Amino acid sequence: xLHLNHLRLGARRLPSRxxxxxxxxxxxxxxxxxxxxxxxxxxxxxxxxxMLRDIKSSIDEIENNKSKGLIITSASSKVFSAGLDIxxxxxxxxxxxxxxxxxxxxxWVALYGxxxxxAAAINGHAPAGGCLxxxxxxxxxxxxxxxxxxxxxxxxxxxxxxxxxxYLNILPPRVAERALTQGRLFTTEEALKEGLIDxxxxxxxxxxxxxQNFIESFDKVNSVARSLTKxxxxxxxxxxxxxxxxxxxxxxxxxxxxxxxxxIMGDYLDKNKSKK
Amino acid sequence: xLHLNHLRLGARRLPSRxxxxxxxxxxxxxxxxxxxxxxxxxxxxxxxxxMLRDIKSSIDEIENNKSKGLIITSASSKVFSAGLDIxxxxxxxxxxxxxxxxxxxxxWVALYGxxxxxAAAINGHAPAGGCLxxxxxxxxxxxxxxxxxxxxxxxxxxxxxxxxxxYLNILPPRVAERALTQGRLFTTEEALKEGLIDxxxxxxxxxxxxxQNFIESFDKVNSVARSLTKxxxxxxxxxxxxxxxxxxxxxxxxxxxxxxxxxIMGDYLDKNKSKK
Amino acid sequence: xLHLNHLRLGARRLPSRxxxxxxxxxxxxxxxxxxxxxxxxxxxxxxxxxMLRDIKSSIDEIENNKSKGLIITSASSKVFSAGLDIxxxxxxxxxxxxxxxxxxxxxWVALYGxxxxxAAAINGHAPAGGCLxxxxxxxxxxxxxxxxxxxxxxxxxxxxxxxxxxYLNILPPRVAERALTQGRLFTTEEALKEGLIDxxxxxxxxxxxxxQNFIESFDKVNSVARSLTKxxxxxxxxxxxxxxxxxxxxxxxxxxxxxxxxxIMGDYLDKNKSKK
Numbered sequence: 001x002l003h004l005n006h007l008r009l010g011a012r013r014l015p016s017r018x019x020x021x022x023x024x025x026x027x028x029x030x031x032x033x034x035x036x037x038x039x040x041x042x043x044x045x046x047x048x049x050x051m052l053r054d055i056k057s058s059i060d061e062i063e064n065n066k067s068k069g070l071i072i073t074s075a076s077s078k079v080f081s082a083g084l085d086i087x088x089x090x091x092x093x094x095x096x097x098x099x100x101x102x103x104x105x106x107x108w109v110a111l112y113g114x115x116x117x118x119a120a121a122i123n124g125h126a127p128a129g130g131c132l133x134x135x136x137x138x139x140x141x142x143x144x145x146x147x148x149x150x151x152x153x154x155x156x157x158x159x160x161x162x163x164x165x166x167y168l169n170i171l172p173p174r175v176a177e178r179a180l181t182q183g184r185l186f187t188t189e190e191a192l193k194e195g196l197i198d199x200x201x202x203x204x205x206x207x208x209x210x211x212q213n214f215i216e217s218f219d220k221v222n223s224v225a226r227s228l229t230k231x232x233x234x235x236x237x238x239x240x241x242x243x244x245x246x247x248x249x250x251x252x253x254x255x256x257x258x259x260x261x262x263x264i265m266g267d268y269l270d271k272n273k274s275k276k
Numbered sequence: 277x278l279h280l281n282h283l284r285l286g287a288r289r290l291p292s293r294x295x296x297x298x299x300x301x302x303x304x305x306x307x308x309x310x311x312x313x314x315x316x317x318x319x320x321x322x323x324x325x326x327m328l329r330d331i332k333s334s335i336d337e338i339e340n341n342k343s344k345g346l347i348i349t350s351a352s353s354k355v356f357s358a359g360l361d362i363x364x365x366x367x368x369x370x371x372x373x374x375x376x377x378x379x380x381x382x383x384w385v386a387l388y389g390x391x392x393x394x395a396a397a398i399n400g401h402a403p404a405g406g407c408l409x410x411x412x413x414x415x416x417x418x419x420x421x422x423x424x425x426x427x428x429x430x431x432x433x434x435x436x437x438x439x440x441x442x443y444l445n446i447l448p449p450r451v452a453e454r455a456l457t458q459g460r461l462f463t464t465e466e467a468l469k470e471g472l473i474d475x476x477x478x479x480x481x482x483x484x485x486x487x488q489n490f491i492e493s494f495d496k497v498n499s500v501a502r503s504l505t506k507x508x509x510x511x512x513x514x515x516x517x518x519x520x521x522x523x524x525x526x527x528x529x530x531x532x533x534x535x536x537x538x539x540i541m542g543d544y545l546d547k548n549k550s551k552k
Numbered sequence: 553x554l555h556l557n558h559l560r561l562g563a564r565r566l567p568s569r570x571x572x573x574x575x576x577x578x579x580x581x582x583x584x585x586x587x588x589x590x591x592x593x594x595x596x597x598x599x600x601x602x603m604l605r606d607i608k609s610s611i612d613e614i615e616n617n618k619s620k621g622l623i624i625t626s627a628s629s630k631v632f633s634a635g636l637d638i639x640x641x642x643x644x645x646x647x648x649x650x651x652x653x654x655x656x657x658x659x660w661v662a663l664y665g666x667x668x669x670x671a672a673a674i675n676g677h678a679p680a681g682g683c684l685x686x687x688x689x690x691x692x693x694x695x696x697x698x699x700x701x702x703x704x705x706x707x708x709x710x711x712x713x714x715x716x717x718x719y720l721n722i723l724p725p726r727v728a729e730r731a732l733t734q735g736r737l738f739t740t741e742e743a744l745k746e747g748l749i750d751x752x753x754x755x756x757x758x759x760x761x762x763x764q765n766f767i768e769s770f771d772k773v774n775s776v777a778r779s780l781t782k783x784x785x786x787x788x789x790x791x792x793x794x795x796x797x798x799x800x801x802x803x804x805x806x807x808x809x810x811x812x813x814x815x816i817m818g819d820y821l822d823k824n825k826s827k828k
Contacts, residue, residue, distance in 0.1 A: 117457075138454065156774035158781050169449045173721045174747055177785045178690065181669075181778050182769055195450055217458055222432035222540065225531070226457050229434050233453045255777070264774065393733075414730065445725045471726055493734055498708035498816065501807070502733050505710050509729045 019061065021054035025075075026061060033068030034215055036208065040075040046085035047129045049096075052103035055133075059110040069215030070114060071208060072133055073121035080120075080146075083128030086155075090265045094253050101252045104129065105162075105245060111136035112166060113238050115227040117215045121207035122197065127151050127185055135166045138230070140197040141210040147185040148196060154183035155268070156261035160248050162241040169233065170196055295337065297330035301351075302337060309344030310491055312484065316351040322361035323405045325372075328379035331409075335386040345491030346390060347484060348409055349397035356396075356422075359404030362431075366541045370529050377528040380405065381438075381521060387412035388442060389514050391503040393494050395487035398473065399480040403427050403461055411442045414506070416473040417486040423461040424472060430459035431544070432537035436524050438517040445509065446472055571613065573606035577627075578613060585620030586767055588760065590627050597626055597633035599681045600640045601648075604655035607685075611662040621767030622666060623760060624685055625673035632672075632698075635680030638707075642817045646805050653804040656681065657714075657797060663688040664718060665790050667779040669770050671763035674749065675756040679703050679737055687718045690782070692749040693762040699737040700748060706735035707820070708813035712800050714793040721785065722748055 019026045023041040028034075037058045039045040047055075062070050074080045088100055111118060111133065120134040122142040131148050134140045142148065150159045150167060159167070159180055167176045175194050178184070191197040198214075201207040218226055241248075255261060295302045299317040304310075313334045315321040323331075338346050350356045364376055387394060387409065396410040398418040407424050410416045418424065426435045426443060435443070435456055443452045451470050454460070467473040474490075477483045494502055517524075531537060571578045575593040580586075589610050591597040599607075614622050626632045640652055663670060663685065672686040674694040683700050686692045694700065702711045702719060711719070711732055719728045727746050730736070743749040750766075753759040770778055793800075807813060 138457070153773045153777040153781055156777050158777050158784070161784055164781075164784050169453065172448070172724070172747065173785065177721065177782065180781050180784070181690070181773070183773050195448070221429045221457070221459050222536070224534075224536075225429040225432050225434050225459075228531075229429055229440075229457045230453070232434070232437055232440050232456075233449065255780075258776075260776075261774070414733070445729065448724070471724070497705045497733070497735050498812070500810075500812075501705040501708050501710050504807075505705055505716075505732045506729070508710070508713055508716050508732070509725065 019058075021057060023051040023054040024058045026058045028062070028065060028067055032212065032216075034071060034212055035062040035065070035067040035069070036071045036073060037062065038073055038075050039081055042076060044079040044125075045074055045076055045081035045130070046087075047081060047083060047104070048085040048088045049100050049103050051085075052100070052107050056103065056106045056110050059107070059114065063110070063114060063116060067116060069117040069119065069212075069218075070111075071119050071121055071211040071215070072111075072137065073204065073208065073211075074123055076124055077204075079124040079130070080122045080126040080148075081130035081133060082125065083130050083132075086265050086268055089256055090262065090269055092256075094257065097253045097256050098249050101249050104132075105241075105248065108132065108136060108162065108166075109238060109241060112162075112234060113231075115230070117218050117226075119211035119214045121201075121204060121211050122146070122148065123204040123207055128155075132163055132166075134197070135163065135170060139211065139214040141199040141201045141207040142188050142191065142197045143204070143207065144188045144200050144202070146188050148188070148191050149183075149185040150180055151183035151185050153181060156258070156264045157252065157255050160252070161244070162237055162248070165237040165240075295334075297333060299327040299330040300334045302334045304338070304341060304343055308488065308492075310347060310488055311338040311341070311343040311345070312347045312349060313338065314349055314351050315357055318352060320355040320401075321350055321352055321357035321406070322363075323357060323359060323380070324361040324364045325376050325379050327361075328376070328383050332379065332382045332386050335383070335390065339386070339390060339392060343392060345393040345395065345488075345494075346387075346413075347395050347397055347487040347491070348387075348413065349480065349484065349487075350399055352400055353480075355400040355406070356398045356402040356424075357406035357409060358401065359406050359408075362541050362544055365532055366538065366545055368532075370533065373529045373532050374525050377525050380408075381517075381524065384408065384412060384438065384442075385514060385517060388438075389507075389510060391506070393491045393502075395490045397477075397480060397483035397487050398422070398424065399483055404431075408439055408442075410473070411439065411446060415487060415490040417475040417477045417483040418464050418467065418473045419480070419483065420464045420476050420478070422464050424464070424467050425459075425461040426456055427459035427461050429457060432534070432540045433528065433531050436528070437520070438513055438524070441513040441516075445513075571610075573609060575603040575606040576610045578610045580614070580617060580619055584764065584768075586623060586764055587614040587617070587619040587621070588623045588625060589614065590625055591633055592627040594628060596631040596677075597628055597682070598637035598639075599633060599635060599656070600637040601652050601655050603637075604652070604659050608655065608658045608662050611659070611666065615662070615666060615668060619668060621669040621671065621764075621770075622663075622689075623671050623673055623763040623767070624663075624689065625756065625760065626675055628676055629756075631676040631682070632674045632678040633682035633685060634677065635682050635684075638817050638820055641808055642814065642821055644808075646809065649805045649808050650801050653801050656684075657793075657800065660684065660688055660714065660718075661790060661793060664714075665783075665786060667782070669767045669778075671766045673753075673756065673759035673763050674698070674700065675759055680707075684715055684718075686749070687715065687722060691763060691766040693751040693753045693759040694740050694743065694749045695756070695759065696740045696752050696754070698740050700740070700743050701735075701737040702732055703735035703737050705733060708810070708816045709804065709807050712804070713796070714789055714800070717789040717792075721789075 017028045025038045027036045041051050118137040119139040120137040125146045126148040131150050152159045293304045301314045303312045317327050394413040395415040396413040401422045402424040407426050428435045569580045577590045579588045593603050670689040671691040672689040677698045678700040683702050704711045
């Protein structure tokens with residue numbers, strides 16, 4: 001069962017309410033008030049339009065429930081999220097591409113702009129859209145021997161400007177420019193060194209615990225003041241994002257439709273098919 | 277006597293002119309041209325409207341005297357400055373709150389935008405408005421085992437945008453966002469590690485000496501070119517500050533007037549009263 | 553012969569096409585596609601208007617040839633480039649100053665905004681305009697025991713805003729503000745520590761090899777996506793640069809014409825003449 005691993009949680013986080021969409025589950029702990037959003041689209045949580053809608057509605061639910069904080073993690077034991085589902089981009093018409101990107105935008109702005117403390121328990125690989133989810137949060141704990149990064153250029157597409165600015169919230173400009181142009185995937189250890197993640201943990205439980213500790217670090221802080229302060233760092237980027245929403249969709253559609261990019265995607269899908 | 281400690285200065289800084297306001301003293305060394313502005317409102321240099329006016333007029337005096345540089349320090353042996361005087365915010369009407377914040381703005385822009393080299397000899401704790409004075413300078417030397425930071429969110433208010441940008445001149449964005457949302461006070465040692473201060477010193481005299489060395493590091497530099505270059509880093513923030521001056525006052529008044537924030541302030545004052 | 557040292561290149565970079573201007577040479581390797589632009593104005597590659605024009609046309613040639621990447625280096629064994637030729641600024645009329653600065657602007661925007669991967673093999677000292685060439689690139693390898701930095705304030709002029717933003721792409725704001733106000737020259741070792749360069753190398757050949765490796769790190773990346781991503785980091789600065797082009801020239805002419813600045817330049821030239 002997909003959601004079974006949510007039930008193996010320590011006593012500290014019980015009792016809790018459990019809610020699900022097709023590709024996510026949300027557990028809100030009544031005692032601590034912290035919500036855990038789990039990505040559940042096996043095998044690698046690749047993000048198709050439906051999954052992105054599910055993530056978005058889960059974030060909204062947590063936000064509206066006035067939870068104390070949001071932790072995002074994965075039901076898979078090896079992959080946090082593999083990013084956008086390439087099979088949804090390959091030979092896709094413009095409308096399909098446009099929808100996919102719009103849903104991704106919606107997830108980003110909901111998570112990046114959340115008034116709650118947000119933390120990512122990155123229990124596996126997190127390339128591209130997987131990294132995006134981590135970057136949108138305020139804190140990241142990650143398992144060793146995994147990779148994380150915005151490797152879009154390797155696929156012939158680019159990380160959009162709002163995501164670049166998210167990267168720049170975390171990484172020094174020099175490191176960010178090079179990583180984004182190279183499409184670099186950082187190992188967990190490299191990610192810690194550069195500041196892309198905050199902590200290396202040895203298990204998913206430890207990742208969840210560290211995230212919970214991060215959220216509790218705000219216990220003595222006035223939540224209105226906290227959320228206004230968070231927005232001081234993020235509002236300019238969000239405003240710019242909103243201003244360019246449609247152009248950003250058009251740019252993605254145009255880039256992803258290029259024959260050479262479609263070829264890279266086709267090759268990628270073939271290679272992965274033959275691996276099975 | 278409050279100002280006595282200014283007189284125990286090495287021969288290097290004598291002869292000097294000594295000028296005072298109610299809550300500050302200014303000593304300009306005729307030989308070196310360096311001015312020392314000392315905060316003198318015992319016991320903890322908490323900033324009320326009068327003290328802020330005094331700091332502002334002292335900065336102006338130093339600027340107009342064409343001093344070679346400005347060092348700011350405290351007459352107290354334990355506290356650099358405890359920040360805004362909470363008793364001036366508690367049960368204060370809007371006009372009083374508005375005046376207090378306007379005076380704080382005036383101090384900020386005079387110090388942050390000074391054409392002179394500026395350095396802070398932080399000889400004690402420097403929370404909130406104490407930290408602000410340090411952040412506005414170009415160099416910071418600090419005594420060990422003290423704390424420094426913008427802990428406004430713990431009080432239910434927020435650091436204004438111009439101060440956030442001042443923090444971002446010094447700290448990496450990731451560190452700054454987390455510190456400001458948490459209302460984090462850094463120990464001297466943590467502050468050095470993150471870059472919030474430049475040097476740990478063992479005495480106030482050593483702090484003053486390091487600050488003097490910093491100011492003398494510009495001896496071979498053309499002062500017009502120096503000051504134009506400093507403004508390249510600070511003018512955008514100052515321009516934005518000037519544009520939003522009134523809105524910034526209104527935001528502070530509105531936030532500080534909230535019943536829940538007034539309650540935090542009242543509790544804080546009670547707690548400190550009972551300590552005595 | 554000035555260009556002889558280009559011919560002592562390993563087999564890997566042969567066969568190649570060699571093209572020259574008066575003060576530069578360009579070698580494009582047919583096999584690797586990488587172009588090496590060598591500065592050749594002995595003894596110290598000081599940049600007069602003609603040399604800047606030559607650098608600009610060489611960059612354009614490399615860009616138009618659709619080379620795989622651009623490496624910039626020096627024919628001198630001790631100096632990468634000493635920066636603007638002070639004898640062209642001393643007692644120069646406004647038109648001459650204006651021309652010099654315009655050519656420098658042209659070089660900057662061509663190199664900083666190049667769609668290609670760019671790398672600097674800094675085989676000697678790189679003050680002022682020498683540092684500028686390195687900063688405009690994406691990667692820097694440098695010989696030990698040299699100095700690099702924007703030391704303009706020591707001469708009474710200032711680094712223009714577009715160059716300051718280039719510095720801020722590489723250095724933390726706190727380090728950049730202090731270095732620019734002080735006119736600081738970093739030793740190779742300090743430059744590595746702060747991130748101003750990426751690698752210390754022991755010979756020019758090793759520098760070229762590291763630069764080549766950097767360029768080849770993009771082999772698996774789609775070049776359109778790469779170049780769009782690079783521009784995400786640089787377009788805002790370039791746009792601002794274009795907007796203020798003329799004002800920037802006027803500011804330089806006005807600052808460099810000041811009697812006190814002319815005196816510094818005269819003294820500098822005298823000192824260097826008497827050294828010979």
